[in-house]
Structure formats: C-alpha cells, structure tokens
Amino acid sequence: MLALSLIGSGLGFFLLKVYDCGASVFCYNLGTKAFALYYGMPALAFVFLILLLLPQAFSTWKKFAIWFVPLAAILFAVYPEPGSGDLFSPYPEQVFQWVSALYIIASLVIIAPHWRHDTQGGK
Numbered sequence: 001m002l003a004l005s006l007i008g009s010g011l012g013f014f015l016l017k018v019y020d021c022g023a024s025v026f027c028y029n030l031g032t033k034a035f036a037l038y039y040g041m042p043a044l045a046f047v048f049l050i051l052l053l054l055p056q057a058f059s060t061w062k063k064f065a066i067w068f069v070p071l072a073a074i075l076f077a078v079y080p081e082p083g084s085g086d087l088f089s090p091y092p093e094q095v096f097q098w099v100s101a102l103y104i105i106a107s108l109v110i111i112a113p114h115w116r117h118d119t120q121g122g123k
Helices: 002-018 025-053 055-078 092-119
Strands: none
Touching: 002 025, 025 055, 025 092, 055 092
16 A cells, blocks of 8 residues: 555656646646645555554554545545635645645544554553
C-alpha cells in the first residue's frame, strides 16, 4: 500500500508539474484529478509509513480508513467546478488539502496510543 501511494504521489506530481496538455476541458478535469493525487497520496504514504513502523496499530486504524478513504475518494472525484475561493465555495485544491490534513490528523490520533504503548515496553 505504501508503494502504491508513492506511485500515486509521483503520478500526481508528474501531471501537475511536468505534463502540459493545454487548456481544454479534458485537461482541466485531468488537472483536478491530479490535485487529488498530489495532495491525497502523500497523506496516505505518510500514514502507511507510520503504520509500517507500528504494525500493531493497523487493525484499529483500518476501521477508520475503511470509511474515510472511500468517502474522500468520492469527494475528490465529484467535487464541482471551482468557486469564488471563499470558505463557502473553496477551490478543489483547497478541499483536497483540508481533507488530506484531516486524514493525517485523525490517523495520528488513532495511532498515537499504540505508539505510547510500544515505547513503554508493551505494558
């Protein structure tokens, strides 16, 4: 899962920073999906890296991820055209950043008790 999220991060970076397909509607839609990869996949990779170091937290975290990751993916896929940039109609990249940050924070809150347990010698 870590490797797939790193591949997705690389793909998102490539589509946003390297690949230039012009200004067509197709390119706009591709760019929106690239933002989702660019912000979402590094968040997944970060959490998977932590879970690699603390495998005992995986089963608890998985209960959260089973619901959060698909809902975030659906949000990323169907988020509408950009708004005016205010809090009531944020641009897609802002939503992707917020959702990714929320995912990292919630994951760390779920994983943290397992880290404390691991550092106390299994007590």
